[in-house]
Amino acid sequence: xxxxxxxxxxxxxxxxxxxxxxxxxxxxxxxxxxxxxxxxxxxxxxxxxxxxxxxxxxxxxxxxxxxxxxxxxxxxxxxxxxxxxxxxxxxxxxxxxxxxxxxxxxxxxxxxxxxxxxxxxxxxxxxxxxxxxxxxxxxxxxxxxxxxxxxxxxxxxxxxxxxxxxxxxxxxxxxxxxxxxxxxxxxxxxxxxxxxxxxxxxxxxxxxxxxxxxxxxxxxxxxxxxxxxxxxxxxxxxxxxxxxxxxxxxxxxxxxxxxxxxxxxxxxxxxxxxxxxxxxxxxxxxxxxxxxxxxxxxxxxxxxxxxxxxxxxxxxxxxxxxxxxxxxxxxxxxxxxxxxxxxxxxxxxxxxxxxxxxxxxxxxxxxxxxxxxxxxxxxxxxxxxxxxxxxxxxxxxxxxxxxxxxxxxxxxxxxxxxxxxxxxxxxxxxxxxxxxxxxxxxxxxxxxxxxxxxxxxxxxxxxxxxxxxxxxxxxxxxxxxxxxxxxxxxxxxxxxxxxxxxxxxxxxxxxxxxxxxxxxxxxxxxxxxxxxxxxxxxxxxxxxxxxxxxxxxxxxxxxxxxxxxxxxxxxxxxxxxxxxxxxxxxxxxxxxxxxxxxxxxxxxxxxxxxxxxxxxxxxxxxxxxxxxxxxxxxxxxxxxxxxxxxxxxxxxxxxxxxxxxxxxxxxxxxxxxxxxxxxxxxxxxxxxxxxxxxxxxxxxxxxxxxxxxxxxxxxxxxxxxxxxxxxxxxxxxxxxxxxxxxxxxxxxxxxxxxxxxxxxxxxxxxxxxxxxxxxxxxxxxxxxxxxxxxxxxxxxxxxxxxxxxxxxxxxxxxxxxxxxxxx
Ligand SMILES: Nc1ncnc2c1ncn2[C@@H]1O[C@H](COP(=O)(O)OP(=O)(O)OP(=O)(O)O)[C@@H](O)[C@H]1O
Ligand SMILES: [Zn+2]
Numbered sequence: 165x166x167x168x169x170x171x172x173x174x175x176x177x178x179x180x181x182x183x184x185x186x187x188x189x190x191x192x193x194x195x196x197x198x199x200x201x202x203x204x205x206x207x208x209x210x211x212x213x214x215x216x217x218x219x220x221x222x223x224x225x226x227x228x229x230x231x232x233x234x235x236x237x238x239x240x241x242x243x244x245x246x247x248x249x250x251x252x253x254x255x256x257x258x259x260x261x262x263x264x265x266x267x268x269x270x271x272x273x274x275x276x277x278x279x280x281x282x283x284x285x286x287x288x289x290x291x292x293x294x295x296x297x298x299x300x301x302x303x304x305x306x307x308x309x310x311x312x313x314x315x316x317x318x319x320x321x322x323x324x325x326x327x328x329x330x331x332x333x334x335x336x337x338x339x340x341x342x343x344x345x346x347x348x349x350x351x352x353x354x355x356x357x358x359x360x361x362x363x364x365x366x367x368x369x370x371x372x373x374x375x376x377x378x379x380x381x382x383x384x385x386x387x388x389x390x391x392x393x394x395x396x397x398x399x400x401x402x403x404x405x406x407x408x409x410x411x412x413x414x415x416x417x418x419x420x421x422x423x424x425x426x427x428x429x430x431x432x433x434x435x436x437x438x439x440x441x442x443x444x445x446x447x448x449x450x451x452x453x454x455x456x457x458x459x460x461x462x463x464x465x466x467x468x469x470x471x472x473x474x475x476x477x478x479x480x481x482x483x484x485x486x487x488x489x490x491x492x493x494x495x496x497x498x499x500x501x502x503x504x505x506x507x508x509x510x511x512x513x514x515x516x517x518x519x520x521x522x523x524x525x526x527x528x529x530x531x532x533x534x535x536x537x538x539x540x541x542x543x544x545x546x547x548x549x550x551x552x553x554x555x556x557x558x559x560x561x562x563x564x565x566x567x568x569x570x571x572x573x574x575x576x577x578x579x580x581x582x583x584x585x586x587x588x589x590x591x592x593x594x595x596x597x598x599x600x601x602x603x604x605x606x607x608x609x610x611x612x613x614x615x616x617x618x619x620x621x622x623x624x625x626x627x628x629x630x631x632x633x634x635x636x637x638x639x640x641x642x643x644x645x646x647x648x649x650x651x652x653x654x655x656x657x658x659x660x661x662x663x664x665x666x667x668x669x670x671x672x673x674x675x676x677x678x679x680x681x682x683x684x685x686x687x688x689x690x691x692x693x694x695x696x697x698x699x700x701x702x703x704x705x706x707x708x709x710x711x712x713x714x715x716x717x718x719x720x721x722x723x724x725x726x727x728x729x730x731x732x733x734x735x736x737x738x739x740x741x742x743x744x745x746x747x748x749x750x751x752x753x754x755x756x757x758x759x760x761x762x763x764x765x766x767x768x769x770x771x772x773x774x775x776x777x778x779x780x781x782x783x784x785x786x787x788x789x790x791x792x793x794x795x796x797x798x799x800x801x802x803x804x805x806x807x808x809x810x811x812x813x814x815x816x817x818x819x820x821x822x823x824x825x826x827x828x829x830x831x832x833x834x835x836x837x838x839x840x841x842x843x844x845x846x847x848x849x850x851x852x853x854x855x856x857x858x859x860x861x862x863x864x865x866x867x868x869x870x871x872x873x874x875x876x877x878x879x880x881x882x883x884x885x886x887x888x889x890x891x892x893x894x895x896x897x898x899x900x901x902x903x904x905x906x907x908x909x910x911x912x913x914x915x916x917x918x919x920x921x922x923x924x925x926x927x928x929x930x931x932x933x934x935x936x937x938x939x940x941x942x943x944x945x946x947x948x949x950x951x952x953x954x955x956x957x958x959x960x961x962x963x964x965x966x967x968x969x970x971x972x973x974x975x976x977x978x979x980x981x982x983x984x985x986x987x
Contacts, residue, residue: 195235464625477839555589
């Protein structure tokens with residue numbers, strides 16, 4: 165086995181073969197990180213994906229060094245990563261970037277430092293002039309990058325020189341990012357072993373310390389914390405130094421004296437950065453309906469099929485998950501529970517930490533890199549048996565995965581859009597389960613049409629929960645016609661008197677309310693009353709959003725910010741006004757209208773800080789907030805006992821969307837929102853402010869009729885060749901020049917039509933938002949029949965048309981990307 169295929173962090177969609185040096189033969193395994201030379205002078209970190217004997221056609225370079233003792237990626241993960249890259253038509257390097265925490269990431273910044281055993285005096289090698297130059301430099305400077313060495317020597321080809329230094333064990337290469345992960349240490353103290361002889365030596369110590377009461381105080385406080393009289397083993401762990409010093413009447417100098425006198429010894433232990441949970445047991449019994457659903461699930465599992473749990477909101481799906489996870493833990497295997505939203509993670513983690521204690525690991529994007537590396541390692545070493553996380557948790561190094569649960573499996577935030585890979589975490593989880601021979605359960609009150617279709621054609625098995633837990637009823641629905649309200653002057657701004665009245669009543673009854681609005685920020689936009697001018701982003705085709713707290717206009721696409729203009733830049737009038745309303749404005753308005761209420765907001769802006777979302781949810785749960793205003797974050801799976809009112813302010817905005825999934829989405833969103841109210845003893849109310857009460861989706865909602873929605877949608881999808889009957893691939897063409905973007909998309913479209921036929925290559929068009937970060941976008945839609953096609957080979961063919969495009973000089977800077985199964 166002399167060759168290794170490597171994944172390199174370069175935007176080239178293939179692996180590279182390198183030779184394995186003699187000293188690494190037999191040691192190197194797939195999943196190891198290695199250092200290699202790439203091109204003339206680049207040094208890169210790479211991941212070994214395969215090891216073999218077949219000599220490549222091109223001249224190979226040799227691997228320079230290995231970074232880890234043990235592989236950091238498992239063989240199954242590699243397989244999975246390649247599947248994601250293939251299926252979602254993205255580079256394997258991009259998948260790796262999405263998959264591994266940046267503390268383990270591949271980087272191009274490798275450096276050298278003196279070898280730890282190297283000693284200038286005692287070494288026996290002779291060094292060349294250039295080698296000596298480097299070594300002398302390293303006497304004063306801790307490390308040197310490849311660039312610095314090239315400058316120092318005044319030549320480009322430095323690799324041979326470095327290699328020779330490595331062979332002489334004078335220097336070593338290190339990955340500057342490798343050291344990014346620093347374990348955290350804690351200083352602790354304990355009694356030295358001498359005093360473990362309690363009866364004589366410790367008693368003696370007390371006598372000695374009579375004269376120094378401060379020191380005696382330290383020893384006594386220690387013994388209070390660590391009762392070695394009861395159990396002498398407790399001394400081994402000692403206590404954190406900080407904990408003793410934080411006590412009243414303890415002086416640092418007394419403690420230090422005692423350490424000098426060898427009464428105490430100080431030692432360090434590695435501690436976890438990730439917050440630990442204390443295990444409390446909480447028992448619950450499944451209801452008869454839940455027992456039946458669980459039986460159905462186990463039955464589906466026994467047929468090695470994916471199981472869809474279709475259970476109404478508040479039916480207790482989570483309790484079934486917990487029950488299944490408990491059984492999985494007893495079998496000493498790993499379980500992965502993925503959720504669409506970190507807001508929800510916080511709540512479920514609270515429910516699960518009571519039950520699973522330290523066996524529970526949590527993985528989401530708000531964690532910093534050190535924490536993510538720590539979780540990665542703990543999953544690899546099977547210290548965690550349950551992992552709860554958002555979509556990227558599917559990339560963790562499971563070795564013993566036996567159950568995957570995808571909660572709220574219909575949710576569109578399982579799909580990643582930018583940066584690539586544009587993968588869907590819920591769909592990919594099914595493939596992950598196959599690779600691990602693991603069971604997989606998808607749960608939702610509103611499965612996607614595609615998911616339910618899979619049940620219908622027998623690909624998935626079905627389990628159902630049709631009633632809420634303990635006879636809870638679904639909230640009553642009230643439609644508030646805003647047109648009528650306006651005519652009858654029964655509104656204050658955007659708020660109907662009826663809704664405000666209901667909020668007031670709820671407040672008096674000491675119950676909580678949720679208010680939904682799909683727009684964050686203050687007012688969606690600013691507009692001139694004279695000429696209708698609307699401030700737009702300079703680099704994207706969208707209007708700027710007004711943020712009150714920073715008194716600025718901001719682009720939600722590229723982050724561009726500017727000050728509020730006082731006069732209209734177009735006509736000079738000073739009649740610039742705010743139009744529409746976002747969550748921030750609603751918060752402000754309601755605080756004025758209901759001054760006695762405690763009001764908070766939950767959206768992307770209010771949860772920027774790591775634990776903010778947890779704090780807000782906790783505080784709502786504890787009854788410290790009366791009204792919580794939020795974006796779709798509040799619609800997903802949250803479980804509050806005391807919420808009896810849910811209101812939607814601008815329902816029409818949800819209904820009218822130029823997308824074939826618009827009705828399905830609206831039905832899902834309203835059903836989920838309604839489901840947040842009346843989950844425990846209180847009866848729930850669902851208020852919808854809208855202009856068009858007669859919309860078809862509202863009819864379905866009134867009868868809570870998922871199946872009608874499903875069959876209606878299915879008919880439409882069949883008629884217009886949409887999923888689940890066809891698979892969609894979107895090809896995105898981008899260029900700084902609008903004309904080039906357009907002509908490149910026409911060129912590519914023609915290529916694709918020749919390749920696939922005009923029934924599959926549908927057309928090219930400008931998307932709704934046709935410019936982002938100054939790149940003009942055109943899209944080509946491809947529809948592929950679900951059956952009878954070899955998808956992988958078709959996708960390769962689609963990709964190969966890129967080659968023809970790039971042969972045209974004028975298109976050489978065009979950027980092409982793909983979105984497979986766009987949503
Ligand atoms: N067997 C049970 N014993 C005690 N409480 C239960 C049981 N089953 C469900 N509950 C309670 O009922 C409430 C709703 O359950 P849960 O949150 O699991 O619903 P869900 O099906 O996940 O709903 P959604 O689809 O809205 O997220 C929770 O507060 C839960 O603790
Ligand atoms: Zn912008």
